[in-house]
Amino acid sequence: MCGIAGYSFGNASRVNRTLAAQALLAGIAERGADAVGYAHRADGPLVVHKQQTGASALLDAVVLPPATGQALIHVRDYTKGHPTISANNHPVRHGRVTGIHNGIISNDEELLARHGIDRDQPEMTVDSEVIFALVDAGGTSVAVLEELVGAIAAAWIDERSPDVLHVARGIGRPLWLARGRHEVLFASTRAALEVVEQALGTTFRKTEVEEGRLLTLVGGSLVEERRWSPDRSYREDEALPAVRAPHEGRFCLERLAALIAPA
Numbered sequence: 001m002c003g004i005a006g007y008s009f010g011n012a013s014r015v016n017r018t019l020a021a022q023a024l025l026a027g028i029a030e031r032g033a034d035a036v037g038y039a040h041r042a043d044g045p046l047v048v049h050k051q052q053t054g055a056s057a058l059l060d061a062v063v064l065p066p067a068t069g070q071a072l073i074h075v076r077d078y079t080k081g082h083p084t085i086s087a088n089n090h091p092v093r094h095g096r097v098t099g100i101h102n103g104i105i106s107n108d109e110e111l112l113a114r115h116g117i118d119r120d121q122p123e124m125t126v127d128s129e130v131i132f133a134l135v136d137a138g139g140t141s142v143a144v145l146e147e148l149v150g151a152i153a154a155a156w157i158d159e160r161s162p163d164v165l166h167v168a169r170g171i172g173r174p175l176w177l178a179r180g181r182h183e184v185l186f187a188s189t190r191a192a193l194e195v196v197e198q199a200l201g202t203t204f205r206k207t208e209v210e211e212g213r214l215l216t217l218v219g220g221s222l223v224e225e226r227r228w229s230p231d232r233s234y235r236e237d238e239a240l241p242a243v244r245a246p247h248e249g250r251f252c253l254e255r256l257a258a259l260i261a262p263a
Contacts, residue, residue, distance in 0.1 A: 001240040002090070002102040003028030003188045004175075005073040006155050008165045010182035010220030015200060017068040019260070022059055023199035024073050024185065026256040027192025029055035030249025031102075031242060032077030035089035039098055039157070042067040046098055046157060050074075050089045054248040059255055069219065070165045072155055074100040077244040081126025088126040095120065095136035099156025101128035102188055103173045106234055107149040132156055140166050142214060142228035149231045153188065153209075167215040170230035174242075178204035182220040189242070195253065199260055 005024035009015060021038060036058050037050025042065040051058060055075050064071060074090035081088030090100045108130035112119070117133045119125075131154055134144045140158065151172025157165055167186050169175040178185040178193040180202070187193050190206055197203050209215065216224040243249070 001031055001077050001242055001244055003031030003075040003192070004100045004102045004153060004155060005185070005187040005192060006071045006100070006165065007183060007185040008070050008217035008220055009068065011067075013180070013182035013220055015180075015183055017064040017066060017071070018062060019199055020185070020196060021064050021071050021073060022062050022256060022259065023196040024187055024192060025055050025059055025062060025075070026252035027195035028073070028075050028188055029252040030246050031188060031244055032075040033245035033248050034078045035076040035083040037074050037090050038062060039072040039091040040064045040068045041070045041157065041162060046159065046162070048091050048093065048098060050086065050091065052083050052086070052089065054245055056248050056251045056255070059252050060259070069163065070157055072098070072100045072157065075248075079104055079127075081124065081128075085123050085125075087121040087124045090128065092126060092128050092132055093120060094129050094132040096159040097132040097136045097156050099128075099132045099154055101131055101152065101154040103151035103153060103170070104236070105130055105148055105150040105152070111147055128154070140214070142226055145170065145214060145228045146231070150234050151236065152230065155186065163218055165217040167209070167217065169209045169211055169213050171211050171232060172234065172236065175209040176206060177209055177215070177222075178206045179222065180204050180220075184217045184220055184222055195256070199256060
């Protein structure tokens with residue numbers, strides 16, 4: 001059970017980009033400690049940082065430019081694709097698409113073979129890659145998502161549309177959205193979004209993303225919502241607990257409070 005989060009901010013937003021990212025990371029930190037990473041884009045190319053630690057080892061080092069428009073944040077509790085191979089950790093890149101995923105794709109090898117797609121890096125085995133490989137090959141569409149079998153909550157940025165952030169929820173994993181005047185944030189849980197509200201001293205309109213939804217975020221606004229039909233044949237052998245690294249969650253929330261205190 002991984003944790004995902006991120007945001008799309010408009011130019012008019014006065015939200016502190018670094019603090020928003022740190023708060024989101026602290027809010028999802030309890031969901032995994034096998035690896036952590038984030039990606040962000042301001043005026044230039046997408047920048048990605050990831051490491052094989054829990055969020056506590058990264059929180060203080062998170063720095064985003066004031067003009068950051070999009071961010072992706074992830075903590076990993078791995079199921080497929082060992083975290084000692086950096087390419088398996090999130091954000092995952094395939095071609096022109098970089099994304100994050102919480103869940104399990106059970107037909108990843110089948111889909112890669114059917115479409116004749118090679119792994120972005122030969123040593124990669126992470127199942128999440130197939131989402132972004134299919135988007136790289138065919139663009140973002142409901143048809144692409146409907147090929148996937150498994151549990152899905154994901155988000156990605158495509159270099160061909162650099163100002164756009166896509167967020168999708170299938171089945172088996174939670175996803176929440178928070179909206180302000182010039183901001184849209186997302187996270188695996190409502191509680192993570194509440195952490196952001198407390199850190200920023202503001203409130204957002206929070207809603208749970210329904211299953212089978214593909215959202216398009218541009219410049220801090222939700223500009224499109226498409227419905228898709230997730231394959232519901234997937235069944236997990238056992239339910240995974242949402243809290244996988246409680247010590248990471250406690251530490252990061254305490255550290256976030258300390259970072260905010262001087263301000």
